[in-house]
Amino acid sequence: MAVWHGAQTLSNVFGGPLAAGILETMDGLGGMHAWKWFLLIEGAVSILVGILGYFCLPNWADNTTWLTDEQSEMAQYRLVLSAGGMDETKNKVTIWEGARLALKDPFTYLFMCMHFMLIVAQSFKDFLPTIISTLGKGKLLTYLLQSPAYLLGYFAILGFGWSAGHFKDATWHIVAPMIGSAVGTAMLIATENVGVRYTGICLLIMGVYSGLNIQVSWETSVIPSPRHKKAAVIALANSIASASHWFTPYFFLRNQEPLYRLGGGLILFGCGATIATVFLTRWRCNKLNRKLDADELAENTRREASGQEPLEKGWRFPT
Secondary structure (H helix, E strand, C coil): CHHHHHHHHHHHHHHHHHHHHHHHHCCCHHHCCHHHHHHHHHHHHHHHHHHHHHHHCCCCCCCCCCCCHHHHHHHHHHHHHHCCCCCCCCCCCCHHHHHHHHHHCHHHHHHHHHHHHHHHHCCCHHHHHHHHHCCCCCHHHHHHCHHHHHHHHHHHHHHHHHHHHHHCCCHHHHHHHHHHHHHHHHHHHHCCCHHHHHHHHHHHHHHHHHHHHHHHHHHHHHCCCCHHHHHHHHHHHHHHHHHHHHCHHHHCCHHHCCCCHHHHHHHHHHHHHHHHHHHHHHHHHHHHHHHHHHHHHHHHHHHHHCCCCCCCCCCCCCC
16 A cells, blocks of 8 residues: 555655756747646656556456466455455445445544545645745755655655554554654744755655555555445545645635745644544444454353354454
8 A cells, every 4th residue: 555655655756857847948849838748748648557557457356367367366365354354256235335335334434534634734735836935945946855855755655554564553653644744834834944844844745645545544444345335435535535625725825925824724733633533433443343352252152152162353443
């Protein structure tokens, strides 16, 4: 998940120099503005990758023709494990049934809220060149200064992603980077010192992007199956989170340059609300796990009384 989700952040490492190269040298080429060339080039590459993905990416583990039988069986086995023991090939759930199940699950609304607040905390990203320009380093250097910050963000995503998987923890691997982002935001809006503000930008990027990666991974682990329900949860969370773009731009006002304290306050609110939602989600996971423990204990007590082998500990909601 970190390698996949980190690609978005890594793209910004190259996006700054690419923007600098196109916007500074291609204006007027072919009778078009440089920003039009920027959109055309990035759009064309995206379309090409999308076409290649159609032919190169596998479908499902049981019907991908270029997998060997052994690879297909192993892939299906791993999918059953990651789906909490449910074999999707034997338990068919339609798209609409999956959507209905998602709408009935309280976890859906918790992750919708968490994702929404994480995107609110990322509201700076469309204004980052403008924010960096207030450091007074010139137009070209403004584009280039984005790259180191996003590169640190990419490494942070990989680091927190590895650590979350190694320690089997989601809660603290979202909370810790969000605290880091809050500290970075405070540095960004508290002083006009260039070094302090740029360090704050780096901490802000490292935190919110790492937190979002773990959140997406967590929601697909808490709701592992059926796959159409999981897909509906992801779609709902992304759609609701994207709605934050309707209002967040209005918090970054020109008359508040260079500190943008109203926008910084919005980011701080997003960080705090994300942390609160994380702890609420953890509370629900623990509550359901205690019920699973009690049910399993009762079943094993019954089995012991009848001379049967006890069940091994089953699937639990990850926290």
